[in-house]
Amino acid sequence: MIPLLKRAAVILAAASFAGALVFAMLDLPAPGVHLPAAVEANMAASGVAHPVTAVLLNFRGYDTLLEVGVLLLALLGVLAVGARATPPAPAPGEPVKRMFARLAAPLMVLVAVYLLWAGAIQPGGAFQAGAVLGAAAVLLHLTGILPGWGAPGLRLRAGLAAGFLIFLVVAGALLAQGAVLAYPPAQAGRLILLIEAGLTVSLGLILAGLFLALSRDSGDEA
Amino acid sequence: MSTSLAFDLLLAAALLWSAWRTLATPDIFRAAILFIVFGLLLTLAWARLAAPDIALAEAAIGAGLTGALLLDAVGALRARRDSAL
Numbered sequence: 480m481i482p483l484l485k486r487a488a489v490i491l492a493a494a495s496f497a498g499a500l501v502f503a504m505l506d507l508p509a510p511g512v513h514l515p516a517a518v519e520a521n522m523a524a525s526g527v528a529h530p531v532t533a534v535l536l537n538f539r540g541y542d543t544l545l546e547v548g549v550l551l552l553a554l555l556g557v558l559a560v561g562a563r564a565t566p567p568a569p570a571p572g573e574p575v576k577r578m579f580a581r582l583a584a585p586l587m588v589l590v591a592v593y594l595l596w597a598g599a600i601q602p603g604g605a606f607q608a609g610a611v612l613g614a615a616a617v618l619l620h621l622t623g624i625l626p627g628w629g630a631p632g633l634r635l636r637a638g639l640a641a642g643f644l645i646f647l648v649v650a651g652a653l654l655a656q657g658a659v660l661a662y663p664p665a666q667a668g669r670l671i672l673l674i675e676a677g678l679t680v681s682l683g684l685i686l687a688g689l690f691l692a693l694s695r696d697s698g699d700e701a
Numbered sequence: 702m703s704t705s706l707a708f709d710l711l712l713a714a715a716l717l718w719s720a721w722r723t724l725a726t727p728d729i730f731r732a733a734i735l736f737i738v739f740g741l742l743l744t745l746a747w748a749r750l751a752a753p754d755i756a757l758a759e760a761a762i763g764a765g766l767t768g769a770l771l772l773d774a775v776g777a778l779r780a781r782r783d784s785a786l
Contacts, residue, residue, distance in 0.1 A: 531754045594757070602753035610761030617769050686762070690770055 526667025527599040535604065536671045540660035544650060547643050547678060554639065554685045557692050558631065580622040587615035595679045599668065605642075605675040609682025616687030628691045639688065642681025646674050709749060716742050729778070733771040740764025 518530050518538065525533035535543050591608040598604030619625035631639070649670055650660050662670050719742055723735040740763040747756035 602757060604754070607754070607757040607761055610758065610766060614761060614765050614769075617766065621769065621773075686766055690766065690773070 524664040524667070526662060526664065526669075526671050529598065529600050529602070529604075531602065532598045532604050532671070536674060537660075537662060537667060540650075544643075544646050544660070547646060547682070550682065550685050551640065551643050554688050554692070557689060558628075576622045577624060580618050580624060584615045584619055587611050587618070591615070591679060591683065595675055598675060599672070605678035605682060608675075608679040610686060612679065612683025613686030613690070616683065617690045620687075620691055625691070628688060631688070631692075635684070638684050639681055642674075642678040645677035649674055712742065712746055712749065716746060730772075730775050733768065733775050736771060737764050737768035740768060 515530075518534060521538070522528070522530065522533060525537045527533050527537070591611040594603040594608040594611060595605060596603075598608070616625060620627065628635070653660060653662065656663070716739065719735055719739040723732050723739055726732050726735060740759060744756045744760040744764060747753075747759055
C-alpha cells in the first residue's frame with residue numbers, strides 16, 4: 480500500500496511539474512530583440528553564407544571557443560583517470576567487418592572534409608565534421624584495426640590541442656581590433672575556415688579519444 | 702488531418718515510447734539499442750523542425766558516438782561478469 484501511495488505521489492508531483500513547465504513556456508513574453516533579423520542584417524560582414532555557421536564562429540565565436548576548451552578539458556580528465564601504461568593488443572575482428580571498416584573509413588574522412596567545406600554555405604561545419612571523423616576512428620577501433628590509447632604521444636597531444644590553440648591564437652591576434660574575435664570582414668571567411676579546419680581535426684580526435692581512452696578491449700581485465 | 706501532422710504525431714509518440722522503453726527495459730543491451738533508436742527518431746524530429754544542423758550533430762554524436770560508447774560499456778560489463786563466473 481505504501482509503495483503504491485509513494486508512486487502515486489511521485490507521478491502526481493512529476494505531472495504537476497510538467498504542467499507548470501508547459502504553462503511557463505506558453506506564458507513566455509515575446510523576445511525583445513528579434514535575433515534572426517539581426518543575424519540576417521549582418522550576414523554580409525560575417526564571411527560565410529550560412530547563418531548558423533555565422534553565429535557559431537563569428538557573432539558568438541567566444542562561446543564556441545570556450546565550448547571547445549570544455550571538450551578538451553573533459554578529455555584531459557578522462558586521460559588523467561583512465562590512462563593505462565600499456566595499450567592491450569586489439570582483438571582481431573571478423574574479416575567482413577574489417578573489410579567494411581577499411582572501405583568506410585576513407586569515405587567518412589571524405590564526408591568530414593565535405594561537411595567542413597559545406598559549413599560555409601549550408602548545414603555542416605566543424606562540429607559535425609569532427610563527429611564523423613571521431614566515428615570513423617571508433618569504427619576502426621571496434622573492428623580491431625586501431626588500438627586503444629594508452630598514454631597519448633606528443634603528436635596526438637598536439638593534434639588534440641591544435642584546434643583550441645589555433646582558435647586562441649586568432650582570438651589573441653585580433654585583440655588589437657578592440658573586441659574578442661571581431662574578424663575584419665575582408666578576412667573573415669578565411670579565418671573561419673582556418674579555425675574550423677583546426678577544430679575538425681581536434682574535435683575528431685577528442686571525440687574519438689573519449690571512446691578510445693575509456694573503452695576496454697574485449698578480454699582486457701576492467 | 703494532413704499527412705505531415707499525422708507524421709509529426711506518430712514521431713512524437715514514437716519518441717515518448719522509445720524514451721520510456723529505454724529507461725524501463727531490464728536488459729541493458731536492449732536499452733543501449735533503444736537509446737540509439739531514440740537518437741535517430743530525435744534526428745528526424747530536428748529535421749522536421751527545420752534544424753538540419755542540430756539533426757546532423759544529433760545523428761553523429763547523440764545516436765552514433767554515444768550509442769557506440771554505451772554498447773562498448775555493455776560489452777565490458779558482460780566480459781567482467783563472465784570472467785567473474
